[in-house]
Amino acid sequence: MNTKKGFTLVEMLVVIGLLAIFGVAIGIALNRNMKQNKVNQEKEFNQKVIGAANLYASNNSDILTSLYEDKGYIIVKVNDIIDAGYIQDNLVNPSTNEKIDGNENILISLDSNGIINIEYPVVDSSKDYLKVQTIIVPFGSSLDTICYEGINTDSLNYIKANGNPLNNYLIKNTNIKCDTSTVSPNKKGTYEVKYDYKTENGLWKQATRFVVVEEQSDHFSTLLPGENFRAKIKALSGQTGWINTNIKSIQRSSTLKSGLTDDNLVSTSDSKYPIYAWYTTNTINYYTEAEKIYMNSNSSGMFAHLN
Numbered sequence: 515m516n517t518k519k520g521f522t523l524v525e526m527l528v529v530i531g532l533l534a535i536f537g538v539a540i541g542i543a544l545n546r547n548m549k550q551n552k553v554n555q556e557k558e559f560n561q562k563v564i565g566a567a568n569l570y571a572s573n574n575s576d577i578l579t580s581l582y583e584d585k586g587y588i589i590v591k592v593n594d595i596i597d598a599g600y601i602q603d604n605l606v607n608p609s610t611n612e613k614i615d616g617n618e619n620i621l622i623s624l625d626s627n628g629i630i631n632i633e634y635p636v637v638d639s640s641k642d643y644l645k646v647q648t649i650i651v652p653f654g655s656s657l658d659t660i661c662y663e664g665i666n667t668d669s670l671n672y673i674k675a676n677g678n679p680l681n682n683y684l685i686k687n688t689n690i691k692c693d694t695s696t697v698s699p700n701k702k703g704t705y706e707v708k709y710d711y712k713t714e715n716g717l718w719k720q721a722t723r724f725v726v727v728e729e730q731s732d733h734f735s736t737l738l739p740g741e742n743f744r745a746k747i748k749a750l751s752g753q754t755g756w757i758n759t760n761i762k763s764i765q766r767s768s769t770l771k772s773g774l775t776d777d778n779l780v781s782t783s784d785s786k787y788p789i790y791a792w793y794t795t796n797t798i799n800y801y802t803e804a805e806k807i808y809m810n811s812n813s814s815g816m817f818a819h820l821n
Contacts (some may be wrong), residue, residue, distance in 0.1 A: 555608040563592070564632045566600035567620045571630050577622060580628075586645050586673030587623035589636075592616045626724060640675045644690075644711045646723035651730050654736060655699050660709060660725050661692040670723070672711065674817030680714070700736060700808070702729040735785035735804035740816035746780050750793045762796040770801045782810070 518729040526757045538713040541818075567590070571577050578590055593616035596603045599695065605614045621633035626648045651660055665684050672683045684690045687710040709721045737743055751761055774790045781789035787804040 556703040559608055563634050566595050568630055570595050570598050570600050577745045581624050585677050587621055587677045590620050592618045615817045642675045642713055643673050644721040645671045645673045646721055648724040648774050650726045657694045660694055660697055662686045696814045702727055733805035735789050735802055736782045736789050736808045737810050739812040743780055743816050761798055767799045767801045
């Protein structure tokens with residue numbers, strides 16, 4: 515009797531089904547790898563063009579002068595980079611599998627730190643925007659200074675779609691407004707200032723600028739908050755009411771009066787050099803070794819009812 519058994523129809527169908535699944539999985543994996551290789555090749559190609567354009571711009575004084583003085587961005591052609599010898603004309607674009615197109619645009623601009631920035635490929639070269647540059651401000655600067663330092667200059671300017679600045683277009687608190695809610699003028703650090711600005715077409719757009727608050731120098735001191743300062747001045751002058759304090763002037767003294775105590779201090783505790791104040795007829799005198807004195811960021815009511 516023949517006892518050999520072959521595959522049943524069901525078993526064969528299962529095997530065929532498994533092979534089909536494996537084949538699909540392998541095909542998907544191969545396709546994914548091919549696509550990723552394609553993406554990597556395109557990135558490498560773009561970086562070659564960007565690197566060549568960066569060298570071209572860095573060694574072109576006319577471009578640098580224009581960017582720093584009167585242009586928001588400059589458009590050059592790939593042919594300009596080829597003619598200058600920074601890239602070969604036989605470089606193959608993996609997106610088209612053809613030689614690089616010499617008529618393609620390359621957009622050259624400056625980033626917020628004043629460093630050359632290259633955009634390639636160029637998605638949209640006809641756009642207006644707010645050009646912002648990172649600024650450094652002294653410890654204790656006013657919020658208005660932090661907001662609008664350099665307005666209508668290369669530091670903070672409106673750039674038209676053709677890359678040219680629209681001079682004197684920006685008017686603070688009118689077609690440009692800023693949010694400094696996260697900024698601490700009396701604390702060293704880097705902060706973001708957010709802007710809302712109105713385009714020529716009446717559309718509101720947003721932009722962000724970085725502001726660096728410098729570390730407080732050893733030669734700076736900060737006055738007490740407004741209410742505390744006023745209370746000290748009132749106490750020093752012997753005034754108990756809110757008016758008729760007989761204070762006509764506040765002046766800096768070249769010498770420190772002897773016998774002063776902490777009751778005469780009108781500076782914050784973190785000031786490197788203390789500020790001492792005392793009262794003489796109609797005058798508040800003060801003395802400090804600090805080169806500069808900053809108003810406290812909370813100066814509300816500082817001189818209220820003092821006359």
